[in-house]
Amino acid sequence: xxxxxxIIIGTGIMLIMAMFIxxxxxxxxxxxxxQQMRVKDxxxxxxxxxxxxxxxxxxxxxxxxxxxxHDDIGALLSVTKLxxxxxxxxxxxxxxxxxxxxxxxxxxxxxxxxxxxxxxELVPTTLERFGLPxxxxxxxxxxxxxxxxxxxxxxxxxxxxxxxPKVELMLYRVAQELINNALxxxxxxxVHVQLSLPPETFGLVVEDNGHGFNLQEAHTRPSPGLxxxxxxxxxxxxxxKINYETGPQKGCRAVVELRQLVLYEKAKKRDVEKAQ
Amino acid sequence: MLERFIAITADFSIIIPFIYLLFKGKIPxxxxxxxxxxxIVLTLIRNIASFVTMMLGVxxxxxxxxxxxxxxxxxxxxxxxxxxxxxFKMLVIAAxxxxxxxxxxxxxxxxxxxTTEFNRFSFNASGxxxxxxxxxxxxxxxxxxxxxxxxxxxxxxxxxxxxLYYSGTIFPYIxxxxxxxxxxxxxxxxxxxxxxxxxxxxxxxFSIRHMKHQKTV
Ligand SMILES: Nc1ncnc2c1ncn2[C@@H]1O[C@H](COP(=O)(O)OP(=O)(O)OP(=O)(O)O)[C@@H](O)[C@H]1O
Ligand SMILES: [Mg+2]
Numbered sequence: 001x002x003x004x005x006x007i008i009i010g011t012g013i014m015l016i017m018a019m020f021i022x023x024x025x026x027x028x029x030x031x032x033x034x035q036q037m038r039v040k041d042x043x044x045x046x047x048x049x050x051x052x053x054x055x056x057x058x059x060x061x062x063x064x065x066x067x068x069x070h071d072d073i074g075a076l077l078s079v080t081k082l083x084x085x086x087x088x089x090x091x092x093x094x095x096x097x098x099x100x101x102x103x104x105x106x107x108x109x110x111x112x113x114x115x116x117x118x119x120x121e122l123v124p125t126t127l128e129r130f131g132l133p134x135x136x137x138x139x140x141x142x143x144x145x146x147x148x149x150x151x152x153x154x155x156x157x158x159x160x161x162x163x164x165p166k167v168e169l170m171l172y173r174v175a176q177e178l179i180n181n182a183l184x185x186x187x188x189x190x191v192h193v194q195l196s197l198p199p200e201t202f203g204l205v206v207e208d209n210g211h212g213f214n215l216q217e218a219h220t221r222p223s224p225g226l227x228x229x230x231x232x233x234x235x236x237x238x239x240x241k242i243n244y245e246t247g248p249q250k251g252c253r254a255v256v257e258l259r260q261l262v263l264y265e266k267a268k269k270r271d272v273e274k275a276q
Numbered sequence: 277m278l279e280r281f282i283a284i285t286a287d288f289s290i291i292i293p294f295i296y297l298l299f300k301g302k303i304p305x306x307x308x309x310x311x312x313x314x315x316i317v318l319t320l321i322r323n324i325a326s327f328v329t330m331m332l333g334v335x336x337x338x339x340x341x342x343x344x345x346x347x348x349x350x351x352x353x354x355x356x357x358x359x360x361x362x363x364f365k366m367l368v369i370a371a372x373x374x375x376x377x378x379x380x381x382x383x384x385x386x387x388x389x390x391t392t393e394f395n396r397f398s399f400n401a402s403g404x405x406x407x408x409x410x411x412x413x414x415x416x417x418x419x420x421x422x423x424x425x426x427x428x429x430x431x432x433x434x435x436x437x438x439x440l441y442y443s444g445t446i447f448p449y450i451x452x453x454x455x456x457x458x459x460x461x462x463x464x465x466x467x468x469x470x471x472x473x474x475x476x477x478x479x480x481x482f483s484i485r486h487m488k489h490q491k492t493v
Contacts, residue, residue, distance in 0.1 A: 010447035011468055018443040022436045025414045025426070032421050 052237045059169065066122035074115045081108045127172050133159045133195055135172055139179065140193055149183055150190050157197030162264040170234040171204060171256070174242075177227045178206035178254050186210025186252060202261050207253040212246040279467055286470030287323045289477035294320050296484050308431050309487045311354040315434075316480060318347060341385045341395045348375055348402040351438070355409040358431065359416055371405040399449040403442045410439045430483040437479025444472045 088101050127135035133155045140153040162168070175193065182191045188210030196203045218228060235242055239259045246252040293316050305313065322343040329336035349372065356368045379398035385391045413435055417423060426432045448465040 007447045007451055007465070011444055014443040014446060015440065018439045021411070021414065022439060025418055029418045029421065029423075029426050032418060033424060036421060 048236055051233050055170075055234065055237060056166075062122045066119040069115050069122075070119040074112065074119070077108060077112050077115065081105070081112065084108065124169070124172055127168060128165070131159065131162050132168055132171060133197070136175055136193055136195060139172075139176060143179060143183060149188065151179070151193070152190070153193045153195075155195040155197060157195075157200050159197065161198050163202075164262045164264050167238045167258075167262065168264075170238045171240075174231050174234055174256060175204060175206060177231055178256075181227055182206060182208040182210065182252065185213065188251060198261065198263065202258045204256040205253065207251065209251045212248055212250045212252050214248060215244050215246065282470045282474075283466055286473040287327055289474045290316060290319045290323055290480075293477055293480035293484055296481055300484060300487065303488060305487060307357055308354060311350055311357075312430065312434050312480070312483060312487075315347060315350045315354075318343065318350065335390045335392065337385070337394060338389050338391050341379075341391070341398065344395065344398050344402055345376065345379055345386075348372070348406065351406050351409065354431075354434075355413055359413060361416070364412055368409065371408075375401050375405060400446060403446045403449055406438060406442045407446070410435045410442075414439075428486045430487045433479050433483035433486065437476040437483070440479070441472045441476040445469050 084101075084104065088105070091097055091101060124135050124139075126138050136155075137153050140151045144151050163171070179191060179193065182188070186208040188208040191206070191208045194203075194205040194207075218224065231242060235256065241257055241259065243255045243257075244252060245255070297313060297316065322339055325339050326336045329339070352368050352372045356365055359365070375398060378401045379386060379395055381397055382393075382395045385393050385395040413431075417426070417432065423429045423432070445468060448468055
């Protein structure tokens, strides 16, 4: 009978088919995974863009509010004060009226200085003019006055090196939140901010000697704060990463790094200083 | 002479994955890994038993007929637990029951220790079912894409090796009355089986190589 040939040919065909199927599965699966990765990358990129746009618009909004506060309300208040001073001159010297008038003037003075402070805080002008070290130093100094915690600031590297404005602003906001968190939650007595600028690699460290926290827990808490998330989001936009070295009773040390560094104009600060 | 050499190599090739497994030491195995382990041990036992009985000149076809049923049971369990598709699970159970029923049509080959005949139906039925399971499994692999690197997935190596083995041996099994049960040209078909057994052992080695604790499909 012919069965030997049937069997041998059949076996050959089956083996080739099996081999083909295995290779096809491997090939197809790889292709699909690659495709999936590409889609994921695109989604991440899209998210990043979205975040960037939304943050940029927040900053623009702040700038607008600051300007309005300063130009409109501030100006109006100043005018009001002048008018009031004129009125005060005409008031004669009734005791009661004089005391009230003094109060009104003090309130006006206070309001004016508040408006100035708020509009300055909304937009970090020091940052724009003098760069990160100066802005962080100023922020640290300002924070000291209102808390019982010691804040120290140090930096290394070339202070005249400027990063892209967008990057600087993001880093500044990140540092602000980190310092605020340390003041608000750590319960420690010392907060140290250390900035290292190029020519060394860039790095920003905020550490405190408080009681630390559990990162996992902070993320999964039922009503988590916005701070940590916004730090993540900002760093994603400027392609940076943050690492917390912390644990219960170990203090907290947050290290911010940038994956790539875009230098802006070096020595811009000097130019600005000369111009003034 | 060469044929004999291949046949003996084939019988002993299963020792290599077995020793590899022992060398691998204690690793946390998934259920799939354990079932592959059992499959290897079962095959090793069959090969040793058939070698010993051959040396002693005792009938051993009986062993093969039972091994076929048991190994199919392991494969069925393997794919049963790995796939989460209800229809597929029912299909596996149905296939298992059907196979046992089919095998017992030729009950003499299972109950008589001195049988000289291979079970006429169970070999190709189990082969067909196994191929079906594997194809379904591979289909699910590329449909769900839960495994990132197939070449590092033990069950993928096992399935590929088994697919080659079972699809290569299915033709000799279909004509089992004329091939294995026909003493005159039995040797010719042993070779196919033997070579494919060696291939399967190699694939099993790759499978073991990538066994580590990991998520499965
Ligand atoms: N330096 C730190 N020391 C101790 N705990 C901290 C520190 N930084 C953060 N945490 C913990 O992590 C939690 C989350 O911080 P996050 O900044 O996200 O929220 P928040 O500060 O409570 O609110 P928000 O920043 O939105 O005003 C905090 O509630 C606090 O328990
Ligand atoms: Mg906070």
